[in-house]
Amino acid sequence: MLLTRYRTALGFAFAAALMAAAGRQASAIEPVLSAAESRLKADVTYLADDLREGRAPGTNGIEAAADYIAGVFRELGLKTAPGAQGYFQPFTIAGTPTLDDKASMAIKTKDKDKPESLALKTDFAPLSLGASADLKGVPLVFAGYGITAKESERKLDYDDYAGVDVKGKAVLIIRREPQQKDEKSPFDGKELSSHSDLRGKATNAFHHGAKAIVIISDTETAKDSDPLLPLAYAGGDQSTSIPFLMITRARADALLKSAGAGSLADTEQKIDETLKPQSKVLDGVTLSANYKINRNEIKTKNVIGVLEGSGPHADETIFVGGHYDHLGHGGMRSGSLAFLSRDIHNGADDNASGTAMVLEMARRLSRRHEPLPRRVVFMAFSGEERGLLGSMHYVKNPLYPIDKSVFMVNFDMVGRLNDKSELTVFGVGSTPGAAELVDSLGGSLGFTIKKVRGMSDGIGGSDHQSFYLKNIPVLFAFTGIHNDYHRPSDDHERINIAGMGRIADLGELLLLNLAKRPKRPEFTKAGSQVAGHGGATPAASSTSNNAKPKAADPHSSGGNDEDMARVSITAYFGSIPDYEDSTTGVKLAGVSEGGPAEKAGIKSGDIIISFGGKPVATVYDYTKCIAAHKPGDVVEVKLKRDGKEMTLKVTLAPRPGR
């Protein structure tokens, strides 16, 4: 299951309480397993074995898992889908960035006739959170810490951009924030506040019209040495549409002095003492930079097996899905909640359990003597943990017509059925009669069904959401969040296999009911929140835990405190951004029913290019824009629809369920 990013503090507390409340079950006695339980156990054990490496896209481990799933489909005699490559539907996702070796940078100051070249990795270093660079003679402006902070509750009124025009120029900014050693600092005392976030600074520079960002270490970080940050320091994803690079403090100091702006140390001290910005255009300083960051796509694939139906409804398709990818070895941007751990995240519950359930459904339905009246397509998705990428890829590149796709049943985290046999079923609002159906089927098998009309209760989304956004009715079974969620301890020993056997019985009955109905189930809007609020992002796991890890080695691939800064969002816009990387605006995969965006006439497919007067290039810019507003604010949203620009006024609401 996908972690909901940029969770508000309240959302967090809710998730933490849920996790704390959910105990884990471990059975002391080795039970005798039924045939179905043995199959489920074998599948989960294989998929969640250390040898599968946590099934991160791009690893041998997930490839082996894909082959295993395809092997089961083949054994069962399932067909391949037309247009697929055998049982596979390949697609690509963004991988680890690398830098072309020809990266160059030069700076011209007024006391020299010619620009001076800087040495890569010694004097300067590009960061992959920014774009590739092709800058020639761009004027440089010193902009303090690159922070604009106006928060009356914290008594913060500080703007490094006040009184300087940075349009079309590059900004030179310091990492982190002022007054880091001051307990009384309005920037959260000695803790780092959200204003220290590198991505937030990138968006702020972009919003002020800057063409590039040059960052330097702050005095605290550079106490002993002044290391340049590694390329993927803030994660592999590009979060701003302008170049972002780093130079040494010594270089920056020389630049300030050449422009008659005093020394760097004095300037920092002045900011600390007065909390007044010391920004200035650096007279005669221009920079040129040329480098290319390769985003190195990773190949991955959905695994798809087909059981054809027979009769007048044989052209209608029911999907049974579950994602088979997980977080690999964790890491800062993976969605792991075990910060700094590089242990294998086996994802037994998330989602070896759901994958095993898809395989079990395939076994049961394919072994029936009579063909079913409708086609059933079994799908194991990749890229779910990166933002529902596999299911989004499928619905954008469907192998069966969407208008004849009549239902989707999703299994994600079905391995932790509790003592009370509580099973949560989402999406009962997406078709009439679903609530009654799951109640009666669930009741007959001894389950207590917790029904949720919409797609999510705010914890996270899963692949059914991609189908729902195409107006296909969905149901999603889930046994709940627990302490091992997105941690290396989500192991197969903790799976409730007997519980999975019972869920398989329920799944089978449900699918038979759906497949045999005389009329296809109707789609209705579920009418409640869809996961992903106004700006969930694929990469920013920055809000995913309340624990701030301390002082990571800046050379490690992980992040540092400043990347962990939390973005607090109080206003609700009600949109679901497409998770695909984009740097030219944020395309919406959908809007939440009854939400402010929908009420204002914003639609799925719209590309948001400006929000509240600020330009939007990336999903990070977008999130930052929403975070800058309060419920009740009326904002102008500029968007592109079918190539045409339009502006709509939206009244932001309070976030639902709070």
Ligand SMILES: [Zn+2]
């Ligand atoms: Zn997950």
